[in-house]
Every structure is written in C-alpha cells, then in structure tokens.
Amino acid sequence: MTVTDFIHGDCVEIMKGFADNQFDLAIVDPPYGIGQNWKKDKFSQFYDHVNDFNNTIPGQEYFDQLFRVSKHQIIWGCNYYWNFLPPTNNLIFWDKGKDAKKQFGSAGELAYTSFTKYPLMKYYFLWNGCCVCETTKKIHPHQKPVKLYEQCLIDFAHPGMKILDTHLGSGSGAIAAYKLGYDFTGIEKDENYLNDARNRFNETVKQLRIDF
C-alpha cells in the first residue's frame, strides 16, 4: 500500500521539518522565473482558475534543504539554476516535439540528475500547450505529463524508494508515483493548486481501481 502526502506550504519551511536523507529521490520542478505573465494571459481561458504565479526562482536556502533531505535529485529547469548546483555530467533532455520551439521558443526542457547511471537521457513526449501526449485534463499552466514522471521513476528509482516533489503543481508526479507503487510527498504553496492536484489524484486513483 503506497502513501501519498499532499502538504500545503512553502517548501523551504516545510523541508526544515524533514530529517536528513528522509527521501531517496526528489524530482522537482521549481519556477524558472521566466515568461509567467505571458503564459497566464495566453492560457487563462483553458483553466478553471489561473492564480497569480509564484514566480520566485528558488535560492541557496532551497537547494541546501533539498540536498539535505534527499539522497538523489532530478531537477527540471536546471539551466536556470546552475549557480546553485554541484557539477554533473548527467542530464535529461525532454524533447517536446517539433512544434514546441515554434509555439514556446524552446524545443524542450533540461533536468539535472545526481545519478551517474546514464550520462545523457532523451525523453520524447509531445507537449506544446495544445498538442499533448495525454488526454488528461490540464489543471495547471505548467503541468508536465504523468508519463514524463513515470519515465524518470522507471529509469532512476528502485522499489521502496520515498519520492519528494517540492513544487507539486498539478500533481503529475503524485499520480506517476502512485501508479508505479512509490510513497510520495508533494508540497505546494498555492492552496487552489494543491486542492486541484488532490482532486485530480483522487479521481485518477478511482479510475485506476475501476479499470483494474
């Protein structure tokens, strides 16, 4: 039986309450500090609500806590945080498909990994806002595909690992962890997004049980 925890609050403050190495793997996707107002204007029609984005890029204190409470890390958007990260040769490139560059000015996203297993991974999941690899409802402007999180877990996690997500957003990480049988803790500062993520998670679990 897996355990899924959703915690409301500022992840830096919440992490201060965790023990050293409490989590085996943190898969995180903090704000990159770019283009949020543009996205808010462009996509607000697609969501039940689009909140004012907390666009503050995390600082040294965040990374100190993250590396203290987790043994391994996968950090999306690492090209915005190099000055806070230890050297690594081990990266993941998420290729979002051929139209992503045209629509978003970026072909994909890059993640830092603390692993030495694979120097460079490339994942392909179509994702350019309108055109996505999943039929799941979008509840968050930065919602990553569940499949992307699943692939990270398939490639880097082992049974029994405890997973941490400090910036839960839509809860895609929680769904992937549940599907693959991992205990998961997700933190989200915005209460609306946290509630939406919890509802999405509960609906998905219900559906998975029906399908099973």
Ligand SMILES: C[S@@+](CC[C@H](N)C(=O)[O-])C[C@H]1O[C@@H](n2cnc3c(N)ncnc32)[C@H](O)[C@@H]1O
């Ligand atoms: C880039 S989005 C994450 C999207 C997520 N990967 C997904 O698939 O939906 C970042 C999220 O972090 C939240 N956030 C920003 N600062 C935070 C903080 N200090 N603590 C916790 N959550 C925070 C934002 O509200 C936003 O929902």
